[in-house]
Structure formats: C-alpha cells, structure tokens
Amino acid sequence: MSTILIRGARPYGEAPQDILIERDRITQIADPGVITATEGTEIIEAEGLIALPGLVDVHVHLREPGFESSETVLSGSRAAAKGGFTTVFAMPNTRPVQDSAGVVETVWALGREAGYADVHPIGAVTVGQAGEQLAELGSMADSRAAVRMFSDDGLCIFDPLIMRRALEYVKAFDGVIAQHAQDPQLTRGAQMNEGALSAELGLGGWPEVAETSIIARDALLAEQVDSRVHVCHLSTATAVDVVRWAKARGIKITAEVTPHHLLLTEEKVRGFDARFKVNPPLRTEEDVVKLREALADGTIDVIGTDHAPHPMDSKQTEWDHAAMGMVGLESALRIVHATMVNTGLLDWRGVARVMSEAPAQIGSATDAGRPLQVGELANIVLYDETVSSVFSEADLAGKSVNSPYLGLELPGSVEYTIFRGTPTLRAGTPAPAEEVARASRTRIAEGEHE
Known part of the structure; x- marks a missing residue:
C-alpha cells in the first residue's frame, strides 16, 4: 500500500492544501509545505487543481x-x-x-x-x-x-x-x-x-x-x-x-x-x-x-x-x-x-x-460522499478548471461511443481519480486494469473494503 502526498490542491475550489494519504485514508491536511514526504511517498503535484470528494x-x-x-x-x-x-x-x-x-x-x-x-x-x-x-x-x-x-x-x-x-x-x-x-x-x-x-x-x-x-x-x-x-x-x-x-x-x-x-x-x-x-x-x-x-x-x-x-x-x-x-x-x-x-x-x-x-x-452508500477531512476514505477527484478541449472518442473509456458531446468544446479536465487510496486515473489515462484490480483485491483481503 502506497503513501501519496497531494501538493497544492484546492479542496472545494478554496485555499491550497497538501493532502497526505496513507493506505486508503486521508491522514493529514495542512497548508502547503507543512507535510514532509517520507521515503517512498508518491508525490502528485496538484497546484491549482480542485479537489472534490x-x-x-x-x-x-x-x-x-x-x-x-x-x-x-x-x-x-x-x-x-x-x-x-x-x-x-x-x-x-x-x-x-x-x-x-x-x-x-x-x-x-x-x-x-x-x-x-x-x-x-x-x-x-x-x-x-x-x-x-x-x-x-x-x-x-x-x-x-x-x-x-x-x-x-x-x-x-x-x-x-x-x-x-x-x-x-x-x-x-x-x-x-x-x-x-x-x-x-x-x-x-x-x-x-x-x-x-x-x-x-x-x-x-x-x-x-x-x-x-x-x-x-x-x-x-x-x-x-x-x-x-x-x-x-x-x-x-x-x-x-x-x-x-x-x-x-x-x-x-x-x-x-x-x-x-x-x-x-x-x-x-x-x-x-x-x-x-x-x-x-x-x-x-x-x-x-x-x-x-x-x-x-x-x-x-x-x-x-x-x-x-x-x-x-x-x-x-x-x-x-x-x-x-x-x-x-x-x-x-x-x-x-x-x-x-x-x-x-x-x-x-x-x-x-x-x-x-x-x-x-x-443510495445509503455510507463509505461514499464523505467530506475531504482527516480520517475519511481517500476517494478524491482532482480537476483542472482552467482548461478546455473538444470532447472526442479519446475521452471515452467504456465500450460504447454514443456520446452526444462529441465535437463539442467543453471546459475542464479530470486529472486524477483516487479510489480508496489507489489512483485509478492519472493525468488523463486510466491505470492498467490489472494493476488497479490487484490493489483492490489486496484491500479486500486485508478487510479494508466492506
């Protein structure tokens, strides 16, 4: 299980904060520069990105x-x-x-x-x-x-x-x-x-x-x-x-x-x-x-x-x-x-x-929709509100392409999706399915996933 330090993200579009994730939980939120990364910590540079649950x-x-x-x-x-x-x-x-x-x-x-x-x-x-x-x-x-x-x-x-x-x-x-x-x-x-x-x-x-x-x-x-x-x-x-x-x-x-x-x-x-x-x-x-x-x-x-x-x-x-x-x-x-x-x-x-x-x-999903605060599961999306691009088939990750937005200029970009402490999307590219599934199975085996 990795440790991740998100640097400079803006929770709910507000003031920049650093967010430390250990295993599947948020363990620290502090002003930028306060949290020291230990050896082996993955760093996500998120200056300007909006952090949402x-x-x-x-x-x-x-x-x-x-x-x-x-x-x-x-x-x-x-x-x-x-x-x-x-x-x-x-x-x-x-x-x-x-x-x-x-x-x-x-x-x-x-x-x-x-x-x-x-x-x-x-x-x-x-x-x-x-x-x-x-x-x-x-x-x-x-x-x-x-x-x-x-x-x-x-x-x-x-x-x-x-x-x-x-x-x-x-x-x-x-x-x-x-x-x-x-x-x-x-x-x-x-x-x-x-x-x-x-x-x-x-x-x-x-x-x-x-x-x-x-x-x-x-x-x-x-x-x-x-x-x-x-x-x-x-x-x-x-x-x-x-x-x-x-x-x-x-x-x-x-x-x-x-x-x-x-x-x-x-x-x-x-x-x-x-x-x-x-x-x-x-x-x-x-x-x-x-x-x-x-x-x-x-x-x-x-x-x-x-x-x-x-x-x-x-x-x-x-x-x-x-x-x-x-x-x-x-x-x-x-x-x-x-x-x-x-x-x-x-x-x-x-x-x-x-x-x-x-x-x-x-939906009574008690583990979901939780606020970005210490002790909560690390389910986080990092979003760039400053960019825009034409929506295309390259933006689709499912098996079907019947989107009504193809060819339409849309604002924003989802840069990272973190699910229970594991990044499932990194800067626009989904992580390999076998890698993500392996991390998920490990969490389940260790009793961390209801």
Whole structure:
C-alpha cells in the first residue's frame, strides 16, 4: 500500500492544501509545505487543481450480465474513473434481471474485482421488471450487496398497488424506490418531446404530463406510507413544480437530473442524429432553465448521468428504430462545470453536494460522499478548471461511443481519480486494469473494503 502526498490542491475550489494519504485514508491536511514526504511517498503535484470528494452516480447502466457487447462492469467502472466517479449504482435491466440476491451479488462481486469504483447494484422492484409481482426485495437487502435502492429502471411501476406495496416493504430497512416516471399509455409511439417541433418533424410527441402525473401519484403514495421515493431523470419544468410541492408537504421525495437535460434541448432532434434520442426526451429551453435553477436551489437533489451505452449499430440507424440513451460518465463533471459553475448557479462545494454527498445519502452508500477531512476514505477527484478541449472518442473509456458531446468544446479536465487510496486515473489515462484490480483485491483481503 502506497503513501501519496497531494501538493497544492484546492479542496472545494478554496485555499491550497497538501493532502497526505496513507493506505486508503486521508491522514493529514495542512497548508502547503507543512507535510514532509517520507521515503517512498508518491508525490502528485496538484497546484491549482480542485479537489472534490469522489463522485457518486445513482443511475448508470453497466449492462453486465447479458449485454456485454455494450458495456461490462469493468469497462463501465473504468469509464466512471475517467469521469471522477468512485461510486456508481448499477441499474437492474440486465439479463438475467437484477431481481434476486444471486444476481445482485454477482454484479457487486464484479465491481470489487474490477477495482475502479464501488459498484452498488440497484435491485429490480418487480420480478423480471414485469410490473406484476414484487421481487425479492428483502433478500437483496440482506445479501452481501446490501441493496438499498430499487427500481424497474426504464419501465415505470405503473400499478399503484404494486408501487404502494414496494414503498411499504423497503421502509423496514430505509430503502428507496427509484421511479422511472413515464405513463406508458400517454407515451405510446412517442419519439421526442411533444410540441410544435414534434409536429413539424412528424414524430410522435412525448407529453410532459406523462412524467408529472406519475411523480404526483408516487409522492402521495410515499406520503401515505411515510417511505422514500426517488424520481429518476426529471426533465420538465412542471415536474420541478410537483417535486417542490411535495417537499413543502414534508414528503420523503428526492429527484435527479441528467447532465444532458441541463445542456441540450429538443432542437438537437432536427438533424435526426440518434445520439440525441433519449428517455425521457430532450425538452425545451424553458425546461433547461428551470432544471438548472431547481438543481441550484435544492429542489432537485442530485446529478444522475443515466449512462446508457449502446453498440454502434443501435444508434446509426433510422430515428424511429434507434435505441434510446447516451453515455455520460466521462463527461458529467465537465457538463456540470459548463452549465452550473460557469453560470454562477453552483460553486464547487455545491458541485460536491449534488455529485457526491447527496447521491451517497440517497443510495445509503455510507463509505461514499464523505467530506475531504482527516480520517475519511481517500476517494478524491482532482480537476483542472482552467482548461478546455473538444470532447472526442479519446475521452471515452467504456465500450460504447454514443456520446452526444462529441465535437463539442467543453471546459475542464479530470486529472486524477483516487479510489480508496489507489489512483485509478492519472493525468488523463486510466491505470492498467490489472494493476488497479490487484490493489483492490489486496484491500479486500486485508478487510479494508466492506
């Protein structure tokens, strides 16, 4: 286990500090020059770089098991490291579905073996995500994966009785139901946001009420049983109003927004480039403005990338037949920098809140989202806010390249990602997988990894 001295980094974008890491913990933080490096200490010269707690993403698709041509736990967690993430929550739409203790433990174990990030499987709410029968929520919670977040992911839990029973069940162990808020009857044949542009392009419209009606219903159900509900990828101004209303009533509701819904609008659909086809769809400029404001004022709690890798042939086809989804792990912090920091809506402590602290709390990841202070696990991202570059395929570390940002000038650069005291990204290049995995396995063997 190495000792690392980070010199001159700016925790939360504030005054420069030196940070000493021994084994997997932060053991000292002091003014520059105070800490003396002992023999064998690795020095990271980080003058001017912003230090943030390792990022946490409550909404990623790692595809394994079953869809390894798109992504694997290894490749997806490597993409996470490239973007500064040290903890990710993996959605259950795998094959087999993550609806039992055996499957979630498999995904959890693959994450430990990969060694790039803590991988927390999200359990399916219903068997096979079919929406008919509750899955083994208790056994998944009691498994080694200790699942606390449950979702049917891209399939809305449409039956209110099923949703209510799920909320009642997870309350016993402080779990949370993460809902994909989409009324399936209102979105049949929908291809993009409903409005003047969808009529002009001749594409099926996706009305905002399909989202807001489900959020309102679930908020009332959560209130009745006093349980936690989380809204996945909220996308409309009206949905913001519903969440704000629910929070004012004291309902235990949280919400996430994706980076792409903070930046991109439905105008991108004009070119019929399927990289911009996503669920929920890109909305209007008014929606984008309201989403940014809601993230800044706390109505929306967290960023969730909805990292959704697809093979190239699923995107390079006619719009109607193309798969929905975008990759987002590698670009998320840079998009938040552009949309929230450069606009003055968030400072870097605010970024840590929405991209690390709050998502860890929602997912009950007790080792994640911890502040940069002595005694805490050394999960750290070092970020250069002074540079900018054109986002390209070279910036992607996963197996798929369906990013909507290719060719776009973006600010910032993730320079280092340190996971439990081990650098998994060094100055833009992921460490070799076998090296990182070896360090992770050593920590596990020594009992340092829960």
